[in-house]
Amino acid sequence: MVAKRLIVASHGEAATFAASVGVSAAEGDIPGDATTSATISVGQTVVGELEVIGDSDWFRIDLTAGQTVSISLSGSGAGPVEDTYLRVRDGAGRLIAENDDGGTDLNSLMRLTADRTGTYYIEANSWNGQSIGEYTLSVSEAQPLELYSLDQIANQLTSGYWGGNERAFTQPIFYEFVGLSQGEERLALEAMQYWATVADIDFSPASSGSSPANLIFQNSEEGAFAQSSVQFGNGGIVSSTVNVSAAWYAQYGSTLGSYTFQTYLHEIGHALGLGHAGNYNGAASYANDATYLNDSWATTVMSYFDQSENTYFSQQGFNSVYVGTPMLADIVAIQNLYGAPSTRTGDDIYGFNSVGIDAVFNATLYPDIAYTIYDSGGHDTLDYSGFAADQVIDLRPEMYSSVGGNIGNVAIARGVILEDAIGGSGADQLIGNDVTNVLWGNGGDDVIDGGILADILWGGDGNDTLVGSAGNDTLRGEAGNDTIDGGASWDYLFGGPGNDTLTGGNGNDGLFGDAGDDTLDGGAGADLLRGGGGEDYLDAGAGNDVIKGEWASDTLLGGDGDDIILAGDGLDTVIAGSGNDLVYGEAGRDTIYGADGDDRLYGASEDDLLVGGDGDDELFGGAGDDRIAGRAGNDLLTGGAGNDLFVFGDYGAGNVDTITDFQEGDKIGLDRSLLFGTIDKLGSLDLGAFRYGTQALDADDRILYQSSTGKLFYDADGNGALAPVLFAQITPGTALSAQSFEAFGNAAPPPFASGAEPLSGADPLFA
Known part of the structure; x- marks a missing residue:
């Protein structure tokens, strides 16, 4: 046993001490196995040395299950290890994680989450054991990963991976195939084509003499890799070689939807100047090597991590699917190096029914693939009508769509505008962008949001939800029980068959229920509401609205504003609301309330109930026996025409109604609660309660009629002590008697016409 000098820093403070470690006197080194007694703790930094080629030092560390730490290993001192290599082993010495160049330059950096509580070993080594020198090993509590923007990821691809220096071709690119089969050549050509559609790059076949090859494709070496010759100083790529072995092609497939094709995309990305999405190479895991949350195939084909290995995306439901194009961050990165191209400027269809565009976008040929759409112009459509799975189709740039049973497999590149979208037979969600869109839900219970500007939304079959949001939209629910919200601006809403709910929102909207029992809410603005067939509920809301119930028995509410209301056919109920309203009951026995304002109410041909409410109203019963x-x-x-009943329930100054056409068969109805004991059991006015003249002579005299003027008075006490109150005006000289009056109160009177409902004390007339 010997003492080895270690430098340990804890919480940023350096200390020097002699630490006894388990090494043999002959080797004079920290053991490279589980016999080591060298330790390191979270929050410490240790400086050590690899003395000989092949040397490795093991440090024991104790971790708690679920604890996540960051481990860095870098060359340091006057004679640093040139290319560090970091491994982590479990308590039995089994390898569980490793990292080569996850840090800056050729240094190592990784994250580790302990899956159990106990001892682990950190191995400080060099690449292939080929370097000696001093190293610094640090362990700290890992900070939560950051969600990178596309620009941050693009910066990693173009310069971060290369140590801060960009690289790109500065001259025309001429390619050559060396030893590739026809199938391999096809994949390489297709992959070059997809890069050329997202960047201002031209790939041309090489020819001897005038255009020698500077991009070589070969399959002679193992595995898949790319390497470049780069000019020192300006980062210009002189030449690149892409190797995808024949064995790789045989193992991973030969189609555009295969991992082989994704490999060609990846390696050509390297050949053009893009690095990896993280500082890893050869092997990596998301848990240990990712330095930001969204390092994944979902954002870049240059990542090592598929959509399900990346927990940020897998927690959103993303599933693993091969990539068929450069992805969102790739397009930003490659255009930073080469500029943007003009790609697909016509009216293109992506998905089903696509003609004349790249095959990877054809959903019939490749239903299970991830791709990003780059399109320079025209009127374009996402058509996923052939899929039965529930889908999310999002036309907004840099957002993910989920189509064909996959989650997050389609994206639209930055700045790209696609206009229309078509859903399938499942319960789809369609989201519009910032231009005018046409969105078709097709079958299933769809949710469709048009976004801003003037959109056209079609629900199709199923119980759909349509939201116009901003803009002057046209929304058609079509079949099913749909919920339709116009949102802001001036919208047209059509329910179609089914029991629909239509909400106009702000703006001057048109709401058309069509068939079914619909609910229409105009909201603010001067709206047009038409119920169509079925028993509809129409609420115009604020504004000067036009409302038509049309067929069946409808409920119509005018709300605020000066409204025009046409009840239509059926037994309708109309409440005109505030404002000076014009109401036509039209066909059917209607109940019409004017409510506030100076209203004009027309009953038409059936036995209608018309109630003026507040304000100086004009009420026209029309044909039929009306109340x-x-x-x-x-x-x-x-x-x-007809035997009408004119009802008076409010007596007092300033409340005098005029009957313009009282004739034989008509009655005047009086509120019983104001007439005390002058009512017989049938509810008609007692003979003694009615008197011609303007002065009551005895206690029975309650209703006074001045024939010469046509004025009707009510006397509260019958003796003249209190001045009679004028409550009605009829045509002077009209003949009246006690039988011309009916009194109503707690007891229900007899019907005033055959088949008509009696007016009872509980009638809302007297509420």
Whole structure:
């Protein structure tokens, strides 16, 4: 046993001491196995030395299950280890993690999460044991990984991996195939083509003499790799070689959807100047070697980690699927080096029914593949109509779509605008972008959001949810029980068949329920609401609206504003709301309430109930035996044809209603609660309670009629002590008697017309 001098720093403070370690006197070194007594703790830094070629030092460390630490190994001192190599072993000495160049330059850096509580061993070594010199080993509590932006990832690809220096071809690229089979050549050509569609790069075949090859493809060596000759100083790539072995091609497939094709994309990325997504090479794991959360194939083909190994994406449901194009960060990176191209400027369709574009985007040929779309112009469509799985189709750049049963497998590159999207037969979610979109849900219970600007949304079959958001949108639910929200601006909403819910939101909207029992809410703005077939509920909300119930028995609410309401066919209920409203009951026996404002209510041909409410209203019963009540305000009441009942329940100054056409068969209804004991058991007015003139002579005289003026008064006490109250005006000279009146209160009176409902004390007229 000998004493070996170690330098240990804890929490940033350096200390020098002699530590007794288990090494043999002959070797004079820390053992490279589990017999070591050298230790390191979390928060410490140790300086050691590899004395001879092949030397390795083991340090024991105790960790707790679930604890995550960061381990770095770097060359240091006057004679540093040139290329460090870091390994971690479990308590039995079995290798569980390793790292070569995860740190800066050729230094090592890794994260480790302990899967159990106990002893682990950290091995300080060099690449292939070929270097000697001093090293610094540090262990610290790992900080949570950061979510990188695409620009941060692109910077890692173009310069971070290369130690801060970019590299790229500065002259035309001429390629040559050496020994490749026809199938291998096809994959290499396709991979070059996909890089050329996302960057301003031209690949041309080499020819002897005028254009010698500076990009060589070979299959003669094992594995897959790329290497480049780079000019010192300016980073210009002189030449690159891509090797994908014949065995690799045989093992990993020969199609565009294969891992072999992804390998060609990856290695050509290196040949063009891109490094790895992290400082790893040869082998790596997400748990140990990732330095940011979204290091994955989902963001870059230059990553080592598929979508499911990366826990950031796997926790969002992403599944592992091979990559068929440069991905989001790759496109940013390669355009930083070479500039942007003009690619696909026509009206292109991606997915099903695609014609004349790259095969990887054809969902019939390659339904299970990940790709990023780069498109320079035209009116373009994502068509995933052939898939039955539930999908997310997102037209926003730099967002992920989930199509064909995969999660997160399609993305749209930065700055790319695609206009339209078509869903499949599953329950899809379609999301629009910042331009005018046409979004088709097709079958299934879809959720469709148009985003800003004027969009057209089609729900298709199923119970769909359509949201227009901003912009002047057209939303069509079509079949199924749909929920449709126009959002801001001026929208048109069509429910289609089914029991739909339509909400106009802000703006001057048009809401059309069509068939089914629909609910329409106009919201703010001057809206047009049409219920269509079925028993609909229409609420116009604020604004000067036009409402039409159309067929069946509907409920129509005018809300605020000066509204025009047409009840349509059926037994409709109308509440005009505040504002000066115009209401037509149209066909069917309707119940119409004017509510606030100076309203005009028309009953049409059936036995209707018209109630004016507050304000100076005009009520027209039309044909049929109607019940007409002006309520508060000085109202104008016209019964029209039929035996009509004019109802008075509010007495007092400033509340005098005028009956324009009282005729034989009509009745005047009086609120019983104001007439005390003058009611017989049938509810008609007692003969003694009615008197011609303007002065009550005895206690029975309650209703006074001045024929010469047509004025009707109510006397509260019947003896003239209290001045009679004028409550109605009819045509002067009209003949009246006690039988011209009906009194209503707690007991229900008889019907006023055959087949009509009796007016009871619980009737809302007297509420």
